[in-house]
Amino acid sequence: MKSTVFRTVPVVLYLSMILLPLLLAVDRLMLVTGSNPFESMYLIDEHPFGAEALRFTFIQAFLSAVLTLVIGIPIAWWLGRYQWRFIGIIRAALTLPFVTPSIVAAMGFLALIRKDGVLHSIGIDLRTETGFIGALSSSTGIENSGHIIALLVAHAWFNLALVVRFVEPKIATLPPRYEDAFRMLPAGESTLNRLTQFWWPMLKIPILSAFTFTFLFSFTSFALVRWLAPDMWTLEALMATVGGSAGIPNYRLDVSQFVLGASTLQAIVLIAALSLSGRLQQRNSREIELVSEGYSRTTIGRPGLLPRIGILFATVFALAPLASMALASVRIRNRTTESYRWSFEAWQSAFQGDLSYASVPEALTNSLVYALGCLLISCILGFFVAHSIHALEKQKRYKLAQMLDVMSMLPLAVSGVMVGIGVLLGVLKIWPALFSFYGLPMLPHAMLTTPFVIRILLPAMREIDSDYDAMGMVLGYNSTQRFFKIKIPLLKPQIVVASALSMAFSLGEFGASWVVLRSGAWDTLPILVDQLMSRPKYFELVTPTAMAAATVLMFTTFLLFVIAERFRAHRGGGF
Amino acid sequence: MSLIVQDLDVSFGANTVISNLNFEMKSGDIVAIIGPSGCGKTTLLRAISGLLKPTKGTIVLNGKNIEKQPCEQREVGMLFQRPVLFPFKDVLGNVLFAYKRKKDADMDQVNAILGELGLTGKENQAIETLSGGEAQRVVLARALLTHPRLMLLDEPLSALDVDLRRKIAHEIRSVLKARGIPAIHVTHDPEEAAIIGDQVLHWKDLQSSDDSLNEHSQSNTQIMGEPSSAPPNSITEQDTNDD
Numbered sequence: 099m100k101s102t103v104f105r106t107v108p109v110v111l112y113l114s115m116i117l118l119p120l121l122l123a124v125d126r127l128m129l130v131t132g133s134n135p136f137e138s139m140y141l142i143d144e145h146p147f148g149a150e151a152l153r154f155t156f157i158q159a160f161l162s163a164v165l166t167l168v169i170g171i172p173i174a175w176w177l178g179r180y181q182w183r184f185i186g187i188i189r190a191a192l193t194l195p196f197v198t199p200s201i202v203a204a205m206g207f208l209a210l211i212r213k214d215g216v217l218h219s220i221g222i223d224l225r226t227e228t229g230f231i232g233a234l235s236s237s238t239g240i241e242n243s244g245h246i247i248a249l250l251v252a253h254a255w256f257n258l259a260l261v262v263r264f265v266e267p268k269i270a271t272l273p274p275r276y277e278d279a280f281r282m283l284p285a286g287e288s289t290l291n292r293l294t295q296f297w298w299p300m301l302k303i304p305i306l307s308a309f310t311f312t313f314l315f316s317f318t319s320f321a322l323v324r325w326l327a328p329d330m331w332t333l334e335a336l337m338a339t340v341g342g343s344a345g346i347p348n349y350r351l352d353v354s355q356f357v358l359g360a361s362t363l364q365a366i367v368l369i370a371a372l373s374l375s376g377r378l379q380q381r382n383s384r385e386i387e388l389v390s391e392g393y394s395r396t397t398i399g400r401p402g403l404l405p406r407i408g409i410l411f412a413t414v415f416a417l418a419p420l421a422s423m424a425l426a427s428v429r430i431r432n433r434t435t436e437s438y439r440w441s442f443e444a445w446q447s448a449f450q451g452d453l454s455y456a457s458v459p460e461a462l463t464n465s466l467v468y469a470l471g472c473l474l475i476s477c478i479l480g481f482f483v484a485h486s487i488h489a490l491e492k493q494k495r496y497k498l499a500q501m502l503d504v505m506s507m508l509p510l511a512v513s514g515v516m517v518g519i520g521v522l523l524g525v526l527k528i529w530p531a532l533f534s535f536y537g538l539p540m541l542p543h544a545m546l547t548t549p550f551v552i553r554i555l556l557p558a559m560r561e562i563d564s565d566y567d568a569m570g571m572v573l574g575y576n577s578t579q580r581f582f583k584i585k586i587p588l589l590k591p592q593i594v595v596a597s598a599l600s601m602a603f604s605l606g607e608f609g610a611s612w613v614v615l616r617s618g619a620w621d622t623l624p625i626l627v628d629q630l631m632s633r634p635k636y637f638e639l640v641t642p643t644a645m646a647a648a649t650v651l652m653f654t655t656f657l658l659f660v661i662a663e664r665f666r667a668h669r670g671g672g673f
Numbered sequence: 674m675s676l677i678v679q680d681l682d683v684s685f686g687a688n689t690v691i692s693n694l695n696f697e698m699k700s701g702d703i704v705a706i707i708g709p710s711g712c713g714k715t716t717l718l719r720a721i722s723g724l725l726k727p728t729k730g731t732i733v734l735n736g737k738n739i740e741k742q743p744c745e746q747r748e749v750g751m752l753f754q755r756p757v758l759f760p761f762k763d764v765l766g767n768v769l770f771a772y773k774r775k776k777d778a779d780m781d782q783v784n785a786i787l788g789e790l791g792l793t794g795k796e797n798q799a800i801e802t803l804s805g806g807e808a809q810r811v812v813l814a815r816a817l818l819t820h821p822r823l824m825l826l827d828e829p830l831s832a833l834d835v836d837l838r839r840k841i842a843h844e845i846r847s848v849l850k851a852r853g854i855p856a857i858h859v860t861h862d863p864e865e866a867a868i869i870g871d872q873v874l875h876w877k878d879l880q881s882s883d884d885s886l887n888e889h890s891q892s893n894t895q896i897m898g899e900p901s902s903a904p905p906n907s908i909t910e911q912d913t914n915d916d
Contacts, residue, residue, distance in 0.1 A: 563757075565753050565755065565757045566757060566759065568724050568744075568751075568753070569751075569757040571722075571724060571743075571744040571745050572724070572744060572745075572749065572750065572751040573745075573771065573815070573816075573819060574745045574748070574773065575773065576743075576745055583770075584759065587759070587761040588759070588761065590761065
């Protein structure tokens, strides 16, 4: 009885937390518009920008996924095939973009493509579209081609880690004798044949999984679209912009209609993409035997010139926007003389809050408080939901466990902006006074991060040998003692990783915060960066100040990961 | 100390693993039970330890019915097939798991047992660095420190090579006998059973109704032709080749 309550309470709490705001928001939008979500889906184009947003969302997500694969597959191939020195550092550098807050990524790319940026200096003008890019625009007739290219490249940069992480291990752990055997057959004589008849069947599942996830993340991308393609609309960007006017009776019904339709469509696309990816990964998990990557790499040997150049390019590509952003915070442009000077004035301005409601320390404090709150909610709740699912599995109640497992993933099928709108409208319905509660942003942050915590902890719980618990029982420990003295220490590495991820996502979360945050006093670092960049640029310190704030956010996130890694590697005696 | 198992049934759904099992053992005895893999030996030990609930039957330890008692209150020690050591603790940390609170630890006793089992100097070693034999000795040390009323040995030596298995079997028998701890040892290896057990039972005989231990047991001399009280190898000797 006690254990049933112990398992049920967190599950009910969690499901209420994720479902209630969304259901209430849908209910309110249905009430205001008088139509159901599926009807509203067909009315998206009634909003002035609806049709354009719908088209552009799909096109840019598809092209971003293709470009990510085009850049990522050769990198994954080279990285997985050969014996590299400092492979840990190279992998870390290539993973860095994926853990970078989206607003930081946007600032990094802005720093790269602006007038005094690296790309402009080598003749690639993506902003005002002169030269080669201008010629491309004129010849193809595509408007804003420079902005679209910048957005696609930024999405590829952001998602590069996905391709590398999905594909590279598969290449690195494939027994070399498979390829050797294929080479000796007539079909394996030509490189093209080996690629199409051996490597593609071997790698298609991780490649398609990477494609699906890149599509999904590009589909719901907001900060990058907002800053790199400001004249273009995606469903997510449009929902975020107009979402504040949604759900109000007899006011801007087109907006409520659009938000209801667009969020339904997004949810359908995201659920379809997640299901597809789940199926692909399931198939991937029962394929062929693997060997240790050290063995495989030694067999192939050291890389040649082309792979070296490729990996160098990839590392520079991964680090350039971030380095460029950090540099842009100390390089100040004099608009009258068109000259530059190196100075920390922008940092001073950022820390004093000269150009914004909140200073960097205030915004950082808010961000850290929200991140800690989010960490507590998502880790505690995520742990117990995972624990409940695992307990059901152990009791062989597989159907119930599976149902709960799928429901726990629901927020993954909802974008940041959708969650923000859900909380906004849901709270409005239940408890409007909550709008003045400082801790409110923790709710959407926890909604978005808890599924990740569950996804990290549940497999780890499944892997714990039941003999540990049995031994604890035999040694005379009761269930509470076993929980704290055995289970928690055994899960410590995964708990640390989940905590770090949860905090990092919360620190960099932009979409939901942008919708929910109503008071300047609560601004988080990503919102502060956005506010600074939204200011008119006549004052020379505006952009460098935003870059300084983004750099602080970047370093805070990375510091978190470094700390997490240190704890994770700890193997000494004692918890 | 006595243990009586009567009419014990254990089923998992429609699958009956143990049916109508009866046996009893007397104070200080070490009983070895031989049976083929999958016959239900481990299930029997798990039922006695409380790790699983029997479907039917009674288990009486020292005159008290324990089948409804939770595992953690039964005061039995157990060694599993694979040494179960907590990876987040070093050797000493694992041994101190015998005490619920660190401050209750009797360090003299801990050091004495570590010395007796040849683990002195390894206290701060990470458990990943232990050999299979050393790991099982750490588990044994921990179990002994809980002062169990009954020790259950679930093929703890099955993963070791023949020589080391023989050596540690003698060690186990020696430390249990020295403390007068009764034990049930299940195995499929007749030689191991003969070394550890005072008496050796065959699994197939335990499941016949109304049979008692005395009717079906053989002395280990009968099975192996060598008394189990043969002097064991020095247990402080290191098993350096046991990997």
